[in-house]
Amino acid sequence: MKILVCISHVPDTTSKINFTDGDTKFDTNGVQFVINPNDEFGLTRAMWFKEKQGANVTVVNVGGPETEPTLRKALAIGADAAIRVNTEAKDGFQVAKELANVVNEGGYDLVIAGRESIDYNGGMVPGMLAALTNANFVTNCISLEVDGTNATAMREIDGGKETVSTSLPLVIGGQKGLVEESDLRIPNMRGIMMARQKPLSVVEPVNASAETSSVKFEKPAPKGAVTLVDADNIDELISLLHNEAKVI
Numbered sequence: 149m150k151i152l153v154c155i156s157h158v159p160d161t162t163s164k165i166n167f168t169d170g171d172t173k174f175d176t177n178g179v180q181f182v183i184n185p186n187d188e189f190g191l192t193r194a195m196w197f198k199e200k201q202g203a204n205v206t207v208v209n210v211g212g213p214e215t216e217p218t219l220r221k222a223l224a225i226g227a228d229a230a231i232r233v234n235t236e237a238k239d240g241f242q243v244a245k246e247l248a249n250v251v252n253e254g255g256y257d258l259v260i261a262g263r264e265s266i267d268y269n270g271g272m273v274p275g276m277l278a279a280l281t282n283a284n285f286v287t288n289c290i291s292l293e294v295d296g297t298n299a300t301a302m303r304e305i306d307g308g309k310e311t312v313s314t315s316l317p318l319v320i321g322g323q324k325g326l327v328e329e330s331d332l333r334i335p336n337m338r339g340i341m342m343a344r345q346k347p348l349s350v351v352e353p354v355n356a357s358a359e360t361s362s363v364k365f366e367k368p369a370p371k372g373a374v375t376l377v378d379a380d381n382i383d384e385l386i387s388l389l390h391n392e393a394k395v396i
Contacts, residue, residue, distance in 0.1 A: 149203040149294065149316075151194045152254065154247060154261040154273070155222055156184035157215040161266065167365045174365065176214075183218055186262025190322040192332055193292060194260055195226045201294070204228050206254070210237045210246045216348065223343035224335030230346070235353035238361070240272030245356030247273070248280035256317070258294065263287055263321040274321035283317040290325030 159165065159179045166175040183191070197203040207222040208231040209215045219230040233246045251259055259281075264271035271287075278285035284299075286292075290309070291302035297316045302309055304325070335343070375392075377385045389396045 149197065149201060149258060150254065150256045151197060151203050151205045151258045151260060152251060152256040153187065153191050153194050153205060153207045153222070153227065154259065154277075155187050155191070155207045155209045155218060156262060156265040156267070157181050157209060157211055157218040158184045158265050158267045165367070167367075171365050172362065181214075181218060183221060184262050184265045184267075186264060186266070186321075186323050188332055189324060189326040190260035190262060190320070191222055191225060191227065192327045193322065195333065196327070197258075197294065198226065198228075203258075206231060206256075208233070208247065208250050210235060210243045210353075212236060219348060220343050221335055223346045223348070224339040225333045226339065228346065230348040232348065232350050233353055234350050235355075238358035240270045241276060241360075242356045242358040244273045244276035244280060246353050247277050249354045250351070251277070251281045251283075257297075258299075258316060259283065259319040260322055261319065263289075263323040271321070274319055278319035281317065281319070283319045284314045285319050285321075286312060286314065287321035289320040289322045292320060292322075292326065 158181065160182045163179045167173060168175045191207065194203070194205045198205050205227045206229045207219055207227045209219055210233040212234070216232060219232060223230055231250055233250065235246065237243050259277065261274040261277065263274065274287055275285055286301040286303055288303040289301050290304055293300045299314050299316060299318050300311065301314065301320060302311045375388060377388065
């Protein structure tokens with residue numbers, strides 16, 4: 149089984165976020181980048197298929213040279229090879245088109261993508277990728293088993309969970325629950341040394357056009373000061389809730 153794991157290069161959630169050029173561009177200065185958490189769950193599940201079923205695992209990213217340390221980390225975790233599509237990720241459709249070309253060229257049986265990335269939270273790429281490659285698709289996936297060309301997946305739905313059976317080729321949008329957080333892997337020294345010898349291929353883009361563009365970014369408004377009200381002063385509390393908070 150050939151598995152392709154899509155890896156997004158995203159800011160660590162502890163990084164301080166700023167924008168430049170009139171709030172039209174993300175400022176990367178001083179920002180630590182990591183593997184997108186939803187993708188990390190998927191990569192760990194792919195490692196299970198590699199170890200238990202002999203699957204071959206390749207990771208892929210659409211981005212510039214700055215994303216290669218993230219791909220190298222995925223190789224250190226255990227992926228067999230990495231591919232970087234040499235173009236800036238501009239929007240979900242453009243990324244899906246570039247990934248679809250990689251999938252079609254490589255003949256992958258299973259594509260594991262994160263349900264969404266934690267930077268833009270678009271949640272668009274896995275579904276569009278499945279449509280572009282004529283693959284079956286399961287999103288919000290929290291469990292996946294593969295037996296030959298048959299797959300059984302569980303996904304979260306509103307108010308519960310749903311178990312579905314399908315077949316390869318398959319694209320999933322994985323998330324927390326696909327593996328336990330305690331099973332996530334940290335590269336060890338042996339993995340880091342081996343990663344240096346593993347192939348990281350750079351492929352040129354198919355020049356898919358972006359259908360959207362970011363006009364402006366803005367941060368959430370800062371929280372206002374806390375107003376303390378004496379427990380016995382119910383009238384003041386009601387007045388504040390009505391006139392200032394406007395929730396009653």
